[in-house]
Amino acid sequence: MPEIAEILKEIRPEFDFTQSQDFLADGMLDSFDLVTLVSDLDKAYAISISGLDIIPENFQNIAAIQTLLEKYRQT
Amino acid sequence: MNLLFSRRKISGLLAVLPAHERSFVEEMANFNFPPARSLKLKSVMGYDKHRLVDGPVCASDLACFGMEHLFASGKLSRDDCDALIVVTQSPDYLMPPTSSVIQGRLGLKHDMFCLDINQGCAGFLIGLFQAFFLLEQAAVRKVALINVDVISRRTSPRDRNSYPLIGDGASITIAERSADERPIHANLKMDGTRREALMIPAGGLRLPSRPETAVLEDDGENNFRSKDQLRMDGTAVFNFVQVEVPPMIRGLLETAQTQMEDVDYFLFHQPNRFMLEKLADQMKIPYEKMPSNVVEHYGNSSGVTIPIAIAHNLRQKLLTASIRACLAGFGVGLTWASMLLPLGPLDFCDLIQFP
Numbered sequence: 001m002p003e004i005a006e007i008l009k010e011i012r013p014e015f016d017f018t019q020s021q022d023f024l025a026d027g028m029l030d031s032f033d034l035v036t037l038v039s040d041l042d043k044a045y046a047i048s049i050s051g052l053d054i055i056p057e058n059f060q061n062i063a064a065i066q067t068l069l070e071k072y073r074q075t
Numbered sequence: 076m077n078l079l080f081s082r083r084k085i086s087g088l089l090a091v092l093p094a095h096e097r098s099f100v101e102e103m104a105n106f107n108f109p110p111a112r113s114l115k116l117k118s119v120m121g122y123d124k125h126r127l128v129d130g131p132v133c134a135s136d137l138a139c140f141g142m143e144h145l146f147a148s149g150k151l152s153r154d155d156c157d158a159l160i161v162v163t164q165s166p167d168y169l170m171p172p173t174s175s176v177i178q179g180r181l182g183l184k185h186d187m188f189c190l191d192i193n194q195g196c197a198g199f200l201i202g203l204f205q206a207f208f209l210l211e212q213a214a215v216r217k218v219a220l221i222n223v224d225v226i227s228r229r230t231s232p233r234d235r236n237s238y239p240l241i242g243d244g245a246s247i248t249i250a251e252r253s254a255d256e257r258p259i260h261a262n263l264k265m266d267g268t269r270r271e272a273l274m275i276p277a278g279g280l281r282l283p284s285r286p287e288t289a290v291l292e293d294d295g296e297n298n299f300r301s302k303d304q305l306r307m308d309g310t311a312v313f314n315f316v317q318v319e320v321p322p323m324i325r326g327l328l329e330t331a332q333t334q335m336e337d338v339d340y341f342l343f344h345q346p347n348r349f350m351l352e353k354l355a356d357q358m359k360i361p362y363e364k365m366p367s368n369v370v371e372h373y374g375n376s377s378g379v380t381i382p383i384a385i386a387h388n389l390r391q392k393l394l395t396a397s398i399r400a401c402l403a404g405f406g407v408g409l410t411w412a413s414m415l416l417p418l419g420p421l422d423f424c425d426l427i428q429f430p
Contacts, residue, residue: 011115030296031310032116032235035349039119051317051353056310 004065007040021061034059041065047072077330078261083207084253085416086217087150087423090386091141091245092373093126094428099239106235107297113235121348121367122239125374127227132429133167134223135176137245140429142181142219145247150423151219153181156249158188158209158218162198162378164407165225166191169279177221188215195273196344196406198222198378199248200414203402204261206250220248222378229275231291231300237307240347242374245429246382249422260331261414262323272311273407277302312406316350319411320403321358327401327413335360338415339398340389344405345369345380377406385418386426393419 008017008029015028023029029037037059038049049072058068099122103113116122128137138161145151161174168176174189188209194201199222206218223245230237277288288302300306320343328335341360343351351367354360366388369380376383381402385393392398400418405411 011112032296033112034310035119036112036115039349048353048356051313051350051357054317054353055314 004041004062004069007037007044008062011036011040017062023059023061024056029059041069045069045072076263078204078263080207080259080261081256082253083210083259084251084255085203085248085418085421086251087249087421088382088385088425089141089145089150089247089423090379090383090426091137091144091247091429092383092426093128093132093137093243094430095127095129096124097127098124102232102239105232105238107233107299108235117239119349120240121371123371125239125242125370126244126376127241127374128225128243128429132225132243134161134163134165134173134225134245135167135180137225137243137429138173138177138221138223138247139180141221141245141247141427142177144427145423151249154184156183156187156217156219157215158190158206159183159221160190160192160202160205160209160218161221161223162192162194162202163223164193164195164377165223165229173223174221194407194410195224195377196346196375196380197404197408197410197412199246199344199381200261200263200402200404200412201410202378203248203250203414204263204412206248207259210250210252216251218250220250222246222248222382224377224379226305226377229278229303230305231298233291233299234304236294236296236298236309237300237305240370240375241305242370242376244373244376244379244383246379248382255417257417258331259414259416260327261412262327262330263412264319264323264410266409269311269315269409272308272315272409273306275303275305312346313350315409316346316405317353317357320354320405323411323413324358324401324403327415331415333399333415337399338401339364341365341401341403342381342384343403345384346375346406378404383426386424390424390426393421393424395420
C-alpha cells in the first residue's frame with residue numbers, strides 16, 4: 001500500500017509534501033488535484049471517501065489525511 | 076417545499092445535440108496545465124467528448140430544429156401544444172422571451188401560453204413543475220417543455236474549471252394529463268444566499284458588458300475567464316450537492332413511502348462522473364441504477380442533461396415499458412429539486428443531431 005506522501009508526489013511531483021502544513025494555501029494542490037487525490041486514495045485503500053468529507057480541512061496536510069483515512073479504517 | 080401531483084405524465088421526449096463533437100484531449104493545449112495532470116482529471120471526472128455549437132447558434136435555433144423534427148415526423152402537430160415553456164440561461168435576447176421567439180418562428184397558434192424560466196441544472200424539474208401546474212387548466216391539454224442552453228458561448232475555452240465539462244443542447248418534453256391516479260411526489264428548495272457559486276457576473280444591468288468585462292483574468296488556479304463568462308466555484312458546488320441532495324432524496328422517498336430499492340432508476344442531473352459516483356456511494360445506490368455517462372459523451376448541458384440521460388440510456392426500454400424514476404436536479408440559484416414518478420411507456424424518445 002503506497003504511503004500518502006507517495007500518492008501526493010505522483011499528483012504533483014514538483015513538491016515536497018512533507019514540508020507543508022497547508023497544501024492548498026501553499027499552492028501545492030488546487031481543487032482539481034483534490035479530486036484526483038480522493039480518487040487515488042479511494043483506490044489505494046479500497047474505500048470510498050464520502051462526499052461530505054471532501055472539504056479542504058481534511059486534505060490540508062499529511063496528518064489531516066491520515067486522520068481522515070483512520071476514520072475509514074475503523075468502519 | 077413538498078409538491079404533490081397526480082394524473083400527469085411525460086408522454087414524449089426528444090434530445091437535440093449539436094453534431095460537432097469536441098474532444099478533451101484536443102482541447103487540453105488551451106489549459107495552462109501539464110498534460111499528465113489533465114489526463115488524470117479526464118479519467119476521474121469522465122471528461123472525454125462534448126457537443127458544442129459552432130458559430131452564432133442560439134437557443135431558439137436548437138429548439139426550433141427539434142420542434143420541426145417532431146412536426147415532420149408526425150410526433151407532434153403544430154397546433155397540439157397549448158403552452159410552451161422554455162428553460163434557459165442563454166436566451167436569444169434579454170427581451171423578448173425566447174419562448175416568444177420560438178412561437179413566432181414556428182408559426183404556432185396565438186391561443187397559447189408562452190413562458191421563459193431562467194434556470195439551469197435544476198431546470199428540468201422546475202420546468203416540469205410549471206408544466207404540471209399549467210395542466211390544472213382545462214384549456215391546457217398539452218405542454219411543450221423546452222430545456223435549452225448554448226452556454227459554451229459564455230464559457231472561456233481557457234477555463235479548465237468549466238470548459239471541459241460543459242455541453243450545449245436542447246430537449247423537448249411533452250407533458251399532458253394522464254388517467255394514472257398514482258401520486259407523483261416532488262420537492263424543491265432554493266437558497267439565493269449562495270447565488271454567486273454559479274454565475275455570469277456581467278451582461279445584465281447590474282454589470283453591463285463593456286470592453287473591461289471581456290478581459291480574461293486568472294482565478295489563481297491558472298484558469299482564465301472574463302466577467303462576461305461562466306464562473307463556477309467548483310468546491311462550493313461540490314459541497315452543496317453532497318450536503319443537500321441526499322437528504323432531499325431521502326425526504327422525497329419518505330414522503331412517498333417508498334424504499335430506495337423500489338426505485339428503478341435515479342436519473343439525476345449530470346455534472347460529472349466523480350460527483351455522481353460520490354452521491355451514489357453516499358446514498359448506497361448501485362451505479363447501474365444511476366447513470367453518470369452523459370458528461371463523457373456529450374458534456375453537461377445544464378437543464379438538458381436529465382432528458383439526455385433518459386434518451387441515451389433508456390430510449391428503447393421506455394418506448395414499451397414503464398419505470399419508477401427518481402429525478403433530481405441541482406445547481407444555479409442555488410436550487411435543488413426532485414420528483415418520483417412513473418415514466419413510460421413514451422410515445423417517442425429520441426436523440427437527434429443539429430443540424
